[in-house]
Amino acid sequence: MTGGTGGVTDGDGDRVDDNAALRLERRDYAAGVVSAVLAERDATAFGHVGTERDPGIRYGCPTPTTGLTAIAYDSTESEWLVRSAGDDTSGHPAQRLASVLADRNLKGTILTPPRVPHDAALYLEGAGFDLASTDALERARATKTDGERAAIEDAQRAASAGVRRAASILADATVVDGQLAVNSEDETESGPLTPARLRIAIDEAIVGAGAFPAGNTAINPDSSRGSDTDAPLRPGEPIVIAVAPRGPAGYYGGLVRTLVVDSDGGRERRVHVAVTQSFRSARSMLTAGTESVTAVEADLEAEVRSFGFAEGDAIETEVSGVGLEPHERPIDGGDDIAPGTVVRLDVAGQVETGTRIRIADVLAVNGEGERPDWLAAPSQSLEPTALLE
Template sequence: MTGGNGRGVGGDRSADSVESVLERRDHAASVVSAILSERDAAAFVHVGTDRDPGIRYTCPAPAAGRTAVAYLRAEKEWVVQSADDEVRGDPAERLASSLADRGLEGTILTPPRVPHDAALYLEHAGFELASTDALERARATKTVGERDGIAAAQRAASAGIRRAASILADATVVDGRLEIPESDRSDPEPLTPARLRIAIDEAIVEAGAFPAGTTAVNPDSSDGTDAEPLRPGEPIVLEAAPRGPTGYYGGLVRTLVVDSDGGRERRVHVAVTQSFRSARSMLTAGTESVTAVEADLEAEVRSFGFAEGDAIETDVAGVGLEPRERPVEGGDDVGPGTVVRIDVAGQVGADTRIRIADVLAVTGEGERPDWLAAPSQSLEPAALLE
């Protein structure tokens, strides 16, 4: 692989192992190469900044600024041009010239979102452009290294949720609200959503990941009372989707109740947790579409006696360099190699619900998929600490 800045692809790769980089690059090449052959195209080109997931996927740890990357069908080679003070000209313009100087001709495939000026550089160099989702297809199936990166983020999410569970387990009930006993204070500290969110974020950072602004406590609360004390007997939804050290995201949601008196919340909880078992069994049997998995989750919850009027929400989507990525559309396949976040919520009251989300890695056909770093799904805070 070549690059215009003399540093090769990736620049500083301290956060990503060489083995993981090579594995991901080879996987992307195999998918892109097959699509180039199918469409009789000469090369694939993508242009974006170091924040672009497609650039980060094909060029691990790219240099700051703009990067242009190409995969050449005949040469089976990646070519990269990055922003560099020592090399003049826009990376996309330099890449277009480089491809033309190599004698490349014909059609070049690009993502639909390729910048307009980059497309003009390629057209001025004599190439015809056509759009492709080759990169998204490649990213939909995770390599072992990517799965490890997601698992690391998920472990950090689990550490954050467990920290919140520990605080809830120790909380006391005073005048109908939850409070944190303080040995050096005469008055306990009220336990608020804001206090729990900060605790989750601190634990995520301690675990080596970044909260990435995704942590939430009771994210669907209609009154937005972030500073109001939490109350016993009411479901508390905790959500975290941190970004791990290699740039991959996790996704975890738990609902906890302090001093639960059972009733409808227990019934909803049993139905929701059972739906996760059903989906895992479904994906053990073979590949299914996102729509089919979501329908199975809802059907399983409703099988516990919930009517059509009872609000049940299901969501199945891939997770990786973005918190939500392919497979994400209804017809996308959830099959071997995919890693998806399964999210199910059932209504308890007008403003409360039981919601759980976990990340599932689908392995080989006929093999049971793996839940990545999944703490207990219990409503009891103490259960998550065992």
């Protein structure tokens, strides 16, 4: 629903900031991308229909909307049109939008995303338009404007605050009967350190930094140890902390760190060195020019394996865009990671069965020959104290 201060509440009930400058900035950028596609395909307009939760709708709307919304870009007038169920006007938003386009004497083809609702498509066709699919809006969203990049960095700073809070708790933890425990002058706060307890502290720090955890905080998400939230964490075992908070402007961050209390080195250190080195390699690769998602994922894995890991050693890499969704374009193997994109690099190497070293950071890609920027990235060290420096 629309908030009293101009904000809008998303599907999780969290308030998303009504940032007019950011909305206009991305709307204008989208108009440029869509206009070029319309001219190339000799189409009249671009249209899309969905709720305010749909990232494509939010991306193209100049103002917050409520409920089912239909948007269109009229290339003849260089204008975005919006009709929403929240306008207190009778009729389906797509039907009303189709009428507006027809009243402008527009004819021919309207380009829409492949997933446009069936009933909305019928209203557009009923007004005399032909429909054809396009991924123009998704391609526009893959390149981030300056405002979007700043919004992602805000979310990433909140992610860092959450991870640093976890590092602080782990750095101060004591070992009691082979398990990690929290000591506090307040006896109600003392006791075994469990994944659930650590997750709550992380989420509190994220909220304190002005963002929403969005249900994406997890401790040891890829291990059975993480699902048993009542089992205390142990010294000497890698603890994977994954967060992907949503900032006040609706943009996500994405951060993963692996921390170890009282590490005895060995294979976990070797895996850690390999994983951290892969990030440096990928950054150098993207400094040289545009690469595909597949190529960067392959480079990350090859760099880890160059430290002597065999084909049988489990190594996982994932590269995807981040923005109005935690994972968005560029995400498919053939998608380009070009200047202007913001991507999340996620690398994991197996230490032993059920134990991994995993790290993820967000990287903003600049022009060819310019080094990409890590956004609000704390230390990648296994030592909790290193993240507090």
